[in-house]
Amino acid sequence: MSIIGAGVVGLGVGWRLVQAGCAVDLFDAGTAGRGASWAAAGMLAAGVETEPGEEGLLALTRASQAMWPGFAEELRAVTGIDPDLREEGTLVLALTRDDLARLRANVAFQERLGIELRWLGARELREREPFLRPGIAGAVLSPHDHQVDNRALVTALVRAFTAAGGRLHEASPVEAVVIEGGRVTGVRAAERCLPADAVLLAAGAWSRRIQGIPPEALPPVRPIKGQMLALRMDPAAPLLRHVVWAPKVYLVPRRNGRLIVGATVEERGFDATLTAGGVLALLESAWRALPAIEELPIEEMWVGFRPGSPDDAPIIGPTPVAGLTVATGHHRNGILLAPITIEATARLVLTGERPPEIRPFGLERFARHGSRAPAMSEEASA
Numbered sequence: 001m002s003i004i005g006a007g008v009v010g011l012g013v014g015w016r017l018v019q020a021g022c023a024v025d026l027f028d029a030g031t032a033g034r035g036a037s038w039a040a041a042g043m044l045a046a047g048v049e050t051e052p053g054e055e056g057l058l059a060l061t062r063a064s065q066a067m068w069p070g071f072a073e074e075l076r077a078v079t080g081i082d083p084d085l086r087e088e089g090t091l092v093l094a095l096t097r098d099d100l101a102r103l104r105a106n107v108a109f110q111e112r113l114g115i116e117l118r119w120l121g122a123r124e125l126r127e128r129e130p131f132l133r134p135g136i137a138g139a140v141l142s143p144h145d146h147q148v149d150n151r152a153l154v155t156a157l158v159r160a161f162t163a164a165g166g167r168l169h170e171a172s173p174v175e176a177v178v179i180e181g182g183r184v185t186g187v188r189a190a191e192r193c194l195p196a197d198a199v200l201l202a203a204g205a206w207s208r209r210i211q212g213i214p215p216e217a218l219p220p221v222r223p224i225k226g227q228m229l230a231l232r233m234d235p236a237a238p239l240l241r242h243v244v245w246a247p248k249v250y251l252v253p254r255r256n257g258r259l260i261v262g263a264t265v266e267e268r269g270f271d272a273t274l275t276a277g278g279v280l281a282l283l284e285s286a287w288r289a290l291p292a293i294e295e296l297p298i299e300e301m302w303v304g305f306r307p308g309s310p311d312d313a314p315i316i317g318p319t320p321v322a323g324l325t326v327a328t329g330h331h332r333n334g335i336l337l338a339p340i341t342i343e344a345t346a347r348l349v350l351t352g353e354r355p356p357e358i359r360p361f362g363l364e365r366f367a368r369h370g371s372r373a374p375a376m377s378e379e380a381s382a
Helices: 008-019 055-079 097-112 122-128 150-163 204-209 276-289 291-295 338-351 356-361 364-368
Strands: 002-004 025-027 090-094 138-142 167-169 174-180 183-189 192-195 199-201 222-232 243-246 249-253 258-262 298-308 315-318 324-328
Touching: 002 008, 002 174, 002 183, 008 025, 008 150, 008 324, 008 338, 055 150, 055 338, 055 356, 090 097, 097 138, 150 167, 183 199, 204 222, 204 298, 204 324, 222 276, 243 276, 249 276, 258 276, 276 291, 315 338, 315 356, 324 338, 338 356
Parallel strands: 002 025, 002 199, 025 167, 090 243, 199 324
Antiparallel strands: 090 138, 174 183, 183 192, 222 258, 222 298, 243 249, 249 258, 315 324
């Protein structure tokens, strides 16, 4: 078995397959776990991130969210690395009357779907987060939307995979999938052909760059650029304890004092440039909600590439090529959907049976609905 892409999904599926007795080679063009999985914020927000048009995705995100406590505990027990699942819940803020009208509409929509939300009064909000800007127009608590440290997560998955006997090939980009007679027979990497009876394509936004795959088997994914930054708080006296969504920004505090500020959403191909405008917009939006950040040092700034699909839902399942499976297109839900994607994909590879929870998210839905792969700019396809 060969897996292309050592992000959370590739590492997790590889770990499960090695546990089941499979020989697994896992290839990554760079360092394992340092792509979109490393760039993420680690929010597990099946509730507050649900938007109109995504009703069909909610069952999957909720199911995966429910798997997270057990998944995190298993990783901690196996590797000694704690992914730091935090369960304080998520706050959504409205800073102005216009924001409040939008928040009320969003809450009404989400509550119709059965998502539990609770309006907070000014006193309770101040008790929970005393450093938020005074006079906030409204706030909602989503008690079941949490966070995990995504960088600790990928570090744990690398250890779990390799300790179980998986073979990890870093700085080893797969150039092509080798297909003979309509089924995969191996991969070509570093100008060598390595035999494989099955291949999992889990290369995120880079999945369409792999050669040798016929157009009907290529997942229609594209990179969606996100600029992000991290500020440094005093871990003994943090400015923030909950994940906070404010207009045009989210804030994710870590126990070590790191405060994640994200993220832009840009259709720029694989442009990894940090821009003054992008960083300014994030900092200004964050400052409007949490003014005291102006005194915090900037610790890190980076760009990530979410793997977007035409309907913003993941692409998980078999392809028209025998032995070739895909698991990509998770957009902003890659960390949230990791447990269910890993378990369902591993089961599919091992048994040939597609679990019911991922059936609506197969590649065939785009052919059925007449969707085509997105046009790739020269920059994106270079």
